[in-house]
Amino acid sequence: MLPRPVPPPSRPLVVSADEDLLDDVLRVLAAAGTEAEVATGGPALRRAHREAGLVLLGADVLGAAPVRALxxxxxxxxxxAGAVPAPAWAAAVELGAERVAVLPDDEAWLAARAGEAVRSPVERGWLAVVGGACGGAGASTLATALAVATAARGEGVLLVDADPWGGGLDLLLGAEDAEGLRWPALAGVRGRLAGDALLAALPEAAGVHVLAAARDEPAPVAAEALAVVVEAARGCGLPVVVDLPRGAGFDPAAEAVLAEADLALLVVPARLRAASAARSLVAGGPWSAARVVVRTVPGGLSAAEVAAVTGSPVLTELGHDRGAPSRGERGEPPSVAPRSPLGTVTRLLLGELVRPERAA
Known part of the structure; x- marks a missing residue:
């Protein structure tokens, strides 16, 4: 399912009974080019709290019943305004505040944050998640090819390696020596991450920004860190392709991205054991909505037989590409030429993901 257009954000909501603090906040918002809606209780507060792109709560109202009920x-x-007492910090944490801004020191930050909240919205980038029913299924190659095919259309794209023991997707792009961050540097991110700053810090090859696993420090990818990275890129309009570990089933990180995916792809080699493994993944788990891509193998099952074993319809078949292994060893990205197996499949997948007006 494709994301719907994002509606324009409403005005920031300011909740405070402190007139001096209110004046300071409204002045900062005016400098950021926006006006605020002020509310302190009742239905107006609940509506504005639900609809506002940014909610600014004065420290003076954190203990008020209407605010605590939000x-x-x-x-x-x-x-x-000034030092924040310990009870106010505790209340801020309880309300899920992303930050406590102390004026006047944090005026510049608050103005930037308000400007970000009211900026003209960007249509969210799509999210494709790729995984294999077993080791060696070819999921990483397909994920990389989908990212390369997207970049070839002139779109930016982020390729996220969520398989810490897969050797690093930067190898498939020939970007293993490129400067930029790998997963260990972002493993602890929480909350919000600026998409443009993220992309500027990552290696890029063949038009693809890649967040790869580090070969010298493999570690599981935390679900929250993965969600933050994906949201940062999608929030600034960039498509995202995530390569999940082989056979990832009820892993928190896998569940987090599969729940948000516009297209989930499960690559299944045309072998009985692989198809049987795929059946266990799609049977009521996080992969239940995945589309099956059958990788053909000599003497293997037909697409119809794979569909019968897995209990899921087959979206397409991925034929054998004799040149793929040698390209990989030379550090060349997968070929997505129009008549190549990966080119044929990625063109179909982009047809599933890309709106007609964007593809034009």
Whole structure:
């Protein structure tokens, strides 16, 4: 399912009964080019809290019953004038605030944050998740090829390696020596991450930004860190392709991205054991909505037989590419030429993902 257009954000909501603090906050928002909606309780507060792109809570109202009754949501900032007492910090954490901004020291940050919240929205990039039913299925190659094919259309794209023991997707792009961050450097990210800053810090090859696993420090990718990285790129309009570990089933990181995916692809070699493994993944688990891509093998099952074993319809077949191994050894990206096996499949996949007006 493709993401719907993002509606324009409403005005920031400011909640405070401190007139001096309110004046300071409104002045900062005016400098950021926006006006605020002010509310302190009742239906107006609940509506604005639900709809606002940014919610600014004065430290003076954190203990008020109407504020404490509000549900947790992203985009909440507590604003204070001067030192913040310990109870206010505790209340900010309880409300899920992303930051406590202390004025006047944090005025520049608050203005930038407000400007970000009211900026003209960018259509979110799509998310494709690729995994293999077993080791050696070819999922990493397909994920990389899909990213390369997207970049070949003139779009930016982020390729995320969520398989810490796969050797690193930068190898498939010939970018193993390129400067930039790998997973260990981002393993602890939480909350929000600026998409443009993320992309600027990553290696790029063949038009693809890649966040790869580090070969010298393999470690599982935390679900929250993966979600933050994916959201940062999608939030600035970039498509994202995530390569999951082989056979990833009820892994928290896998579940997090599969739940958000516009297209989930499970690559299944045309062998009975691989098809049987795929059946266990799609039977009511996080892969239940995945589309099956059958990688043909000599003497293997037919697509119809794979569909019968897995209990899932086959989206397409990926034929054997005799030149793929040698290209990989030379550090060349997968070929997505129009008549190549990967070119044929990625063209079909992009047809599933890309809106007609974007493809034009």
């Amino acid at each position: 549900p947790r949501r992203p985009g909440v900032v507590v604003v204070a």
